[in-house]
Amino acid sequence: MREDRRKGSVGHVRVSEVGKVFARAGRPEIILKDCTFDVLPGRLNVLIGPSGSGKSTLVNLIAGYATPSVGEVEIDGTRVTGPGADRMVVFQETTLFPWMTLIDNIAFGPIQAGVPKLSAHEQARALLSKVGLTGFEHRFTDQVSGGMQRRAEVARALINRPKVLLLDEPFRGLDHMSRGLMQEYFLRLFEDEGITTLFVTSEVDEAILLADRVIVLSYKPTAVKSILDVFLPRPRTFQMQTLPQFAELKGATLQLLYEEALKGFVKGTAASAELDRLMAAQRSMR
Amino acid sequence: MTEVHTGGGRAAERVVRALRDPVLWQGAIGIASFFVVWQVLKWIGLFALLPGPVDVVRAVPQQMEQEGYWLSWLASSRRVFLGFLVAAILAISIGVSMGMSRKLRMAGFPILEVLRPIPPLAWLPLSILFWPSPEATMVFLTFLGAFFPIFINILAGIDRIDIRYIQAARSLGAGQATLFWRVMVPGALPALFTGLSIAIGITWEVVIAAEMASAQLGLGYLTWNAYMSQSLVGIVVGMLSIGVAGMVSSGIMGWIGRNAMPWRRGR
Amino acid sequence: MAVTNSSLGAAQVDGGYDARLRASPDWPVQAGDWRARLRKASRAQALRYALLGFGIFFGLWYLLTAVIVPPRFNYIPNPALLFGQWISEVPQYGISVFIPEYYGHIWVSVLRVYTAFAISVGVGAPLGILLGWSRFGRNTLFPVVEMLRPIPPLAWVPLAVLALPETEMAVIFVTLLASFFATVLNTYLGVRSIPETYFRAAACLGYRRVDVLRRVVIPGALPFIFTGLQIAMGVAWFSLVGGELIAGRSGLGYLILDGYTQLALPNIFIGMITLGVLGWASSALIRKVGELMMAWHVKGQGGGA
Ligand SMILES: Nc1ncnc2c1ncn2[C@@H]1O[C@H](COP(=O)(O)OP(=O)(O)OP(=O)(O)O)[C@@H](O)[C@H]1O
Numbered sequence A: 001m002r003e004d005r006r007k008g009s010v011g012h013v014r015v016s017e018v019g020k021v022f023a024r025a026g027r028p029e030i031i032l033k034d035c036t037f038d039v040l041p042g043r044l045n046v047l048i049g050p051s052g053s054g055k056s057t058l059v060n061l062i063a064g065y066a067t068p069s070v071g072e073v074e075i076d077g078t079r080v081t082g083p084g085a086d087r088m089v090v091f092q093e094t095t096l097f098p099w100m101t102l103i104d105n106i107a108f109g110p111i112q113a114g115v116p117k118l119s120a121h122e123q124a125r126a127l128l129s130k131v132g133l134t135g136f137e138h139r140f141t142d143q144v145s146g147g148m149q150r151r152a153e154v155a156r157a158l159i160n161r162p163k164v165l166l167l168d169e170p171f172r173g174l175d176h177m178s179r180g181l182m183q184e185y186f187l188r189l190f191e192d193e194g195i196t197t198l199f200v201t202s203e204v205d206e207a208i209l210l211a212d213r214v215i216v217l218s219y220k221p222t223a224v225k226s227i228l229d230v231f232l233p234r235p236r237t238f239q240m241q242t243l244p245q246f247a248e249l250k251g252a253t254l255q256l257l258y259e260e261a262l263k264g265f266v267k268g269t270a271a272s273a274e275l276d277r278l279m280a281a282q283r284s285m286r
Numbered sequence B: 001m002t003e004v005h006t007g008g009g010r011a012a013e014r015v016v017r018a019l020r021d022p023v024l025w026q027g028a029i030g031i032a033s034f035f036v037v038w039q040v041l042k043w044i045g046l047f048a049l050l051p052g053p054v055d056v057v058r059a060v061p062q063q064m065e066q067e068g069y070w071l072s073w074l075a076s077s078r079r080v081f082l083g084f085l086v087a088a089i090l091a092i093s094i095g096v097s098m099g100m101s102r103k104l105r106m107a108g109f110p111i112l113e114v115l116r117p118i119p120p121l122a123w124l125p126l127s128i129l130f131w132p133s134p135e136a137t138m139v140f141l142t143f144l145g146a147f148f149p150i151f152i153n154i155l156a157g158i159d160r161i162d163i164r165y166i167q168a169a170r171s172l173g174a175g176q177a178t179l180f181w182r183v184m185v186p187g188a189l190p191a192l193f194t195g196l197s198i199a200i201g202i203t204w205e206v207v208i209a210a211e212m213a214s215a216q217l218g219l220g221y222l223t224w225n226a227y228m229s230q231s232l233v234g235i236v237v238g239m240l241s242i243g244v245a246g247m248v249s250s251g252i253m254g255w256i257g258r259n260a261m262p263w264r265r266g267r
Numbered sequence C: 001m002a003v004t005n006s007s008l009g010a011a012q013v014d015g016g017y018d019a020r021l022r023a024s025p026d027w028p029v030q031a032g033d034w035r036a037r038l039r040k041a042s043r044a045q046a047l048r049y050a051l052l053g054f055g056i057f058f059g060l061w062y063l064l065t066a067v068i069v070p071p072r073f074n075y076i077p078n079p080a081l082l083f084g085q086w087i088s089e090v091p092q093y094g095i096s097v098f099i100p101e102y103y104g105h106i107w108v109s110v111l112r113v114y115t116a117f118a119i120s121v122g123v124g125a126p127l128g129i130l131l132g133w134s135r136f137g138r139n140t141l142f143p144v145v146e147m148l149r150p151i152p153p154l155a156w157v158p159l160a161v162l163a164l165p166e167t168e169m170a171v172i173f174v175t176l177l178a179s180f181f182a183t184v185l186n187t188y189l190g191v192r193s194i195p196e197t198y199f200r201a202a203a204c205l206g207y208r209r210v211d212v213l214r215r216v217v218i219p220g221a222l223p224f225i226f227t228g229l230q231i232a233m234g235v236a237w238f239s240l241v242g243g244e245l246i247a248g249r250s251g252l253g254y255l256i257l258d259g260y261t262q263l264a265l266p267n268i269f270i271g272m273i274t275l276g277v278l279g280w281a282s283s284a285l286i287r288k289v290g291e292l293m294m295a296w297h298v299k300g301q302g303g304g305a
């Protein structure tokens, strides 16, 4: 199994012609419209798009927590109809169970799969040391820092050796330094394990540093705007951010995102409303 | 403030610092002025009937030695405990079943919502008639007082469990039983303990009133008896005893809660 | 790139894709269509189950009090008799919707509860704000509040009856105690829940104390205050019954007690149910007022900024 995954033959996600409508106050709101893309096996696929574009919605559809209004999601040729242990999700907010210690959280999946408690704990301990959490096994989740929670959460997903790992802005809200550290940890993990990954982010630097491919979303309605391949060597290091290649890719991605952001801004997103409000407040202060 | 405390010198220093803490001496001022005002009111002659704090303090030992004082503690505590226990068992089982089954909830919840606003003490006369012994009446009333807060809170607790925990557990391969025992139960536990601590407070209120009306023993009866014999000191001592009893029960409840939910200890 | 191509292809058949979206079950449809009907049907289902529940409830009640009657169940009037008495013009025990005395008891109880409630809010809310806002006030008064709070209101009945000149005052005093503490505590928690930064911002803007009170403290604490008021209303009814049972000469609690001493069983039930309805209606009233105030407040802020 493990060898297979390293070679990257498992976990091919195909999102085809997916559309999603939500009802807001009885009115339809089209969030996703005709999204088609592949999450290539064994690669680190990054999904990037402006805030509110429907990235989390896409993740929920792939995870099976929601069903697409139109189109379908397949994994290795099998249609997704609900959540399953072949896909593990790390959300942008922590979903570690607060009533369990870190090690119990991480051993939860294997124990559910029938692994005896002792060896599940052993596996969990090994993985915890891999993400730098040795010594924190018996802390509750609220008793460790946000960065540690994120790492534990990644570990809880990885220990089940899923076909696909889905990460929805896992490092959002961390400060710059811990974010950098988390990215390093994550790169090492990915390069070791080679699990097919879909990593959602709204940060261009993060996207390019991590990715084999960057899937750029358009906005309102959301579809795939473009897919960029990142040919930076692996193992990746932080220093690669200074390479001219990196800058070039960053420029291209930013250009794509800028066009979309502008579209959204004009259409009255949260950001533009915020700006309007600020300006109004300034006027009234005078 | 976070220095390592080793040696007697440090300890003494900490005591001094604690004594200088404004929270402490201002609190002392507050409580002291309360008693002073009370005593002064007494001297002036307002509420002439009321005993002053000095009278009360003097009377405490004698009151505590009176026949049946400690038996009253025992009797009231037993009623509270029994009513509370039955209420907790029933409220938890009904609350959990309704939290898990939509149909059961649709059928049963409206009835309980109709019964809930009737104040527990309004059941007193009927209970005296219906139940064969005063003891059963009082246990039934404490049960009534405790049942609804526990029931409502556990139901709300189940409703409010974050859907993401359930999703995560399902992704991790949890079956129905695991979902229930490892996610729903711990997820609803904080709300359950909120309900339990509200309930324990109410049981004391109810038992006091019930004892005033129909008991031969108990802290409420003690107070009532003092009233009948016009012993104001006795009344005040009874009230204070009841207050202490309520505080001790809440303390025990809080202690159980902290131990049942070790993950919330740091809060 | 293949993917870009496919999205271009989709753009050409855009109308087709929109039609598929519209055909999906997620698409909300206007009123009068099948979805609305389905929703209504599910509400009808809730109603059906509720009726089933009540059916079983009243069925059992009738069965146990009119058909089988196990020992001691003779103290519970059967529902037909009870409601028959309630709406009878010449009730056997003197209380029904046609008898003015019934409304007299209701009026007395309502008056007591609302008087007690008004006093406890009028004194308790300002005290709560003081406790939350002023450190000295908090440090000195809070221990006193915490010292008195554990004594249940009903334990005050004997003392209140002896110390206060009128029984009426004693009943109102007992009724207001619990709601007073509920108001104080929740208002206090509300003020404490306001982030410190708001106070700093107000200080930077040069607000006077009155303005801080009016524009930071009260609006910030309002949701908590209303939670407190709801609790206060609930416990007021709760204590009122105790007070009326033990010391009252009128009111619904007294009606119940009187029903007990005269063995006028239907009156006990009429009193209980009326109390339940009044208590429920009072809470609903407070909730509605709270929602209105809160909505009004949000609107006021939006317009003012
Ligand atoms: N269950 C739902 N019901 C109604 N609208 C929803 C629902 N879920 C998401 N939306 C709406 O869909 C849009 C996209 O949401 P989504 O969370 O997928 O965006 P996102 O790209 O992940 O944003 P962010 O960067 O903030 O995480 C938002 O406008 C959101 O309000």
Ligand SMILES: [Mg+2]
Binding pocket: A055, A056, A057, A092, A168, A169
């Ligand atoms: Mg998101």
